Amino acid sequence: MPPAADEHWTAPLGTGLGLAWRNLTADPRRWVMSSAAMGIASLLVLFMQGVSRWVDTSTTAYLDHVRADVVVTQAGVDDLLFSQAVIPDGTLPQLVGVPRVVGASQILTINGVLSRGGTPLPVFIVGYPPNLPGGPWAIARGRSPISSDEVVLDRSLATNNNIGVGDGVSILGHNLRVVGLSSDTNAAGIFFVFVPLETAQSMAGAKIVSFSLLRLTPGASVTATSQEIDRLAGVHSLRPSKLAKNDLKMINAGFSQPLNVVIAVCLVVGVLIAGIVLYTATVEHARDFAVLKAIGARFRVLAMVAVGQALVLTVCGFLLGWAMAGLLVLAFRTWLPVIDSQIDPDIAGKMFALILAVNLLAVVQPLRFLRRVDPQEVFKA
Amino acid sequence: MTLRASDVTRVFGKGPAAVTAVQDVSITLEAGEVVLLLGPSGSGKTTLVSILGGLLRPTSGTVFLDDKEIDTHDPSMPELRLRNIGFVFQTFNLLPALTVLLNVSLPLRLAGVRRREADRRAASILETLGLGNRLAARPDVLSGGEKQRVSIARALVGEPRVLLADEPTASLDTRNGREAITLLTGLAREGSQACLIVTHDQRLAQFSDRVLRIEDGVLAGG
Numbered sequence: 136m137p138p139a140a141d142e143h144w145t146a147p148l149g150t151g152l153g154l155a156w157r158n159l160t161a162d163p164r165r166w167v168m169s170s171a172a173m174g175i176a177s178l179l180v181l182f183m184q185g186v187s188r189w190v191d192t193s194t195t196a197y198l199d200h201v202r203a204d205v206v207v208t209q210a211g212v213d214d215l216l217f218s219q220a221v222i223p224d225g226t227l228p229q230l231v232g233v234p235r236v237v238g239a240s241q242i243l244t245i246n247g248v249l250s251r252g253g254t255p256l257p258v259f260i261v262g263y264p265p266n267l268p269g270g271p272w273a274i275a276r277g278r279s280p281i282s283s284d285e286v287v288l289d290r291s292l293a294t295n296n297n298i299g300v301g302d303g304v305s306i307l308g309h310n311l312r313v314v315g316l317s318s319d320t321n322a323a324g325i326f327f328v329f330v331p332l333e334t335a336q337s338m339a340g341a342k343i344v345s346f347s348l349l350r351l352t353p354g355a356s357v358t359a360t361s362q363e364i365d366r367l368a369g370v371h372s373l374r375p376s377k378l379a380k381n382d383l384k385m386i387n388a389g390f391s392q393p394l395n396v397v398i399a400v401c402l403v404v405g406v407l408i409a410g411i412v413l414y415t416a417t418v419e420h421a422r423d424f425a426v427l428k429a430i431g432a433r434f435r436v437l438a439m440v441a442v443g444q445a446l447v448l449t450v451c452g453f454l455l456g457w458a459m460a461g462l463l464v465l466a467f468r469t470w471l472p473v474i475d476s477q478i479d480p481d482i483a484g485k486m487f488a489l490i491l492a493v494n495l496l497a498v499v500q501p502l503r504f505l506r507r508v509d510p511q512e513v514f515k516a
Numbered sequence: 517m518t519l520r521a522s523d524v525t526r527v528f529g530k531g532p533a534a535v536t537a538v539q540d541v542s543i544t545l546e547a548g549e550v551v552l553l554l555g556p557s558g559s560g561k562t563t564l565v566s567i568l569g570g571l572l573r574p575t576s577g578t579v580f581l582d583d584k585e586i587d588t589h590d591p592s593m594p595e596l597r598l599r600n601i602g603f604v605f606q607t608f609n610l611l612p613a614l615t616v617l618l619n620v621s622l623p624l625r626l627a628g629v630r631r632r633e634a635d636r637r638a639a640s641i642l643e644t645l646g647l648g649n650r651l652a653a654r655p656d657v658l659s660g661g662e663k664q665r666v667s668i669a670r671a672l673v674g675e676p677r678v679l680l681a682d683e684p685t686a687s688l689d690t691r692n693g694r695e696a697i698t699l700l701t702g703l704a705r706e707g708s709q710a711c712l713i714v715t716h717d718q719r720l721a722q723f724s725d726r727v728l729r730i731e732d733g734v735l736a737g738g
Contacts, residue, residue: 150625157613426609429571430670431598432626510571513609514562514682 151436155443158416158423169412170451176405177456180486182463183398185476187391190323192477194386195379197261197320197327200272203240203348204357207364207372214381215244216259216325220345223369230347230370233363235355240267241344243335247307249288249328251298258292258328260306262335268348271329276300277315283334286311290318291472292326306330307338323386324473402493409497413444417501424505425512434505441501445494453487518710519545519568519678524577526563526733537563539733540577545678545710550701552724553714560733561714562682568712569680570597581677598627602671602709604700606683608663610655610670616642617651620669627674641669645699661692668700672707679704679711685720697723 160166192199198206198215207230209220222241231239243262248255263269265281275290277300286306288298293316298304302313306328320327336342349372351360357374364372417424417440424437457478464476526538538560545551555561566572568579573588580586581600587593602623610619621638625631642648645665655663664684671679681700685693697713701723704711713720721727729736 147626147628149631150622153618154611154613161613420613422609423611423613426611427622427626428594429569429597429603429609430623430626431594431596431601433594436626511566513603513605514566516607516686 147433147436148439151439152443152446154423154427154440156447158420158440159412159444159447169408169448170455172408173405173412173448173452174455174459176401176408177453177486177490178459178463179401179456180398180405180490181456181460181478181483182476183394183401184482184486185460185464185478186474187394187398188479188482189475189477190386190390190394191383193319193322193475194383196322198375198379198382200319201348201375202268202350203375204351204355205349205361205364205372206375206378207347207349207370208345210369210371213373213378214385215346215378216322216382217385219246220244221343222345222347224343226367226370227344227347229367230349230364233349233360235351235360236349237352238267238350240264240269240348241332242269242346242348243332243339243343244345245307245335245339247338249292249304249306251296251302251304254296256292256296256326258289258306258326259322260335260338261327261329262332262338263329264332268350271315271317271320271327273318275316275318277313280314280329280331280334283331283337284309284311285314285331286334287315287317287329288313289320289326289328290316291321291475292328294472309334309338321473321475322382323390402489405490406493406497409445409448409494410500412448413441413494413497414500414504416444417441417504421504421508422512424508425510428508428510429513437505437508438502441498441505442495444501445498446491449487449491449494453490457483518547518582519712520580521564521568522578522580524564524567524574524579526560526567526572527575537733538567538574541730541733541735542577543568543728543735545712547677547710548705548708549726550704550711550713550724552721552727553712553730554716554718554721554727555714555730556716559730561716561730563733564730565680565682565712565714568678569601569603598623599674600677602674602676602679604664604667604671604679604681604684606686608655608660608667608687610663610666612655614654615651616647616653616655616658616666619655619666620673623670623674638669638673641673642666644703645669659692660688661695664688664692664696665699668696668703672703672709675707675709677709679709681711681713683715684713685715685717693717 209222212218212220245260247258247260249258270279271287280287300313304311304313361372460478467474521541521543524538524541528535528537541564553561567574570586570588570593578585617638620642621634624634639651647665685697688696697720
């Protein structure tokens with residue numbers, strides 16, 4: 136066969152890919168099981184990564200949405216979610232007098248317990264002045280609280296406990312009526328509830344404030360303003376992003392390690408599945424590879440079959456896993472909204488690359504096997 | 517002259533356990549010539565075909581394709597085999613996952629021929645071999661005779677210089693065996709290809725231009 140004008144170097148590689156697909160799908164039942172197994176491994180990796188992303192975004196959601204340039208709190212307090220802060224009484228009037236400050240919203244946060252029908256539920260109470268920053272930023276149903284006996288609950292907390300708008304709940308001995316449900320206020324399992332500031336102060340038993348959310352004149356220097364605030368007695372100031380970062384650090388100290396272990400286990404399971412499927416598919420077609428070698432296929436074509444098998448398995452398994460993960464997320468949001476998974480496209484892209492890399496590692500053994508395939512096998516009856 | 521083996525010997529194993537499968541064999545295959553290599557089981561026929569096809573390195577001796585020495589360790593050996601040597605096997609060795617058309621177009625695709633052209637040429641030779649209506653079939657639904665015709669088509673589709681057939685009729689009944697050997701030798705002569713048929717079936721002698729006999733690795737009548 137003399138070289139022809141219409142020959143192209145991609146043709147052998149394309150043939151290798153085609154053979155890969157046909158080798159893997161030759162037995163439809165086994166193919167379905169193999170891709171389902173790879174799909175489940177992908178599903179777990181994607182779902183857990185999505186949980187990790189949700190933990191990150193939900194933990195900082197309040198501070199990400201609060202309309203403040205600077206947050207002032209008790210000296211020594213650097214987080215929103217865990218420390219109980221109290222701003223000294225006399226300092227509050229001084230804050231609004233700081234140059235460049237054009238607005239201040241005082242909030243009180245308390246770790247409390249909500250009860251309904253005898254079931255105690257830990258909640259994070261945010262008392263804020265209605266119509267000022269510090270309250271819920273996305274109301275899914277109902278409205279924000281106005282009077283002292285009204286409360287807005289995190290939607291997932293309410294859904295999971297069959298609480299609806301109009302229902303009565305008790306928080307720290309105060310009977311309140313649910314007037315709204317807020318979205319995006321489940322901070323990695325810390326459920327926000329919003330009440331008017333005076334109600335929160337009544338729950339605390341004192342007219343105290345934990346944080347002051349300051350707005351500055353447009354273009355004003357946050358650093359210069361912070362320096363002036365830090366000179367006041369008993370307080371210090373932080374940017375909301377810094378406060379959020381500190382919260383996240385503490386949340387991740389509890390969540391990250393177990394999540395990463397689960398993800399690593401899923402990846403190991405994935406590589407084992409890929410290894411078994413790819414090695415079996417190669418060994419079972421040993422004679423076919425011997426034929427290919429005998430008729431003159433270069434090793435790179437055989438390698439392309441092995442690599443192609445990994446590609447096919449990864450793509451099909453991953454797409455299946457992604458679809459299943461989407462359904463799982465939907466199921467959680469519908470029936471168990473206390474935990475969420477945020478599988479953003481960038482996570483899907485990174486996990487696909489990771490799973491592909493891991494599956495390509497699983498090609499090493501098949502490649503070694505292909506090296507050893509003896510083309511003389513073709514003569515055996 | 518197309519294919520020439522000169523004083524080829526192949527020994528398997530070492531020391532007292534060493535077995536000489538082929539000893540000092542010299543053979544020449546000319547273009548358009550059909551040569552029958554007759555020998556009983558274990559006589560070294562398949563070892564000789566492996567050496568001639570560049571699949572097995574001889575312990576000593578050399579094989580030339582025209583004036584180029586065949587060296588199994590040469591990285592370009594697969595390419596040389598792909599473009600110059602066609603194999604027909606006793607057990608057909610069709611790839612079960614591929615259709616008849618894809619099995620036959622495979623050598624062309626491996627040589628880099630684009631799909632449309634490869635399919636066209638494969639379909640054409642399958643038509644010639646009476647398999648024009650079986651292009652989309654998988655090997656497992658074909659009869660033995662059909663499988664061997666597909667195998668012949670695969671060996672011939674790239675228009676190789678040399679055809680090596682190892683017991684091409686052994687898995688077929690008499691009628692299909694005659695049909696296969698008739699097609700194989702006819703097309704080889706038509707294409708001026710050097711054709712070596714290795715068999716233990718003496719009845720195939722009538723299809724050849726020359727008959728060689730091998731016994732215990734030693735060639736007689738070369």
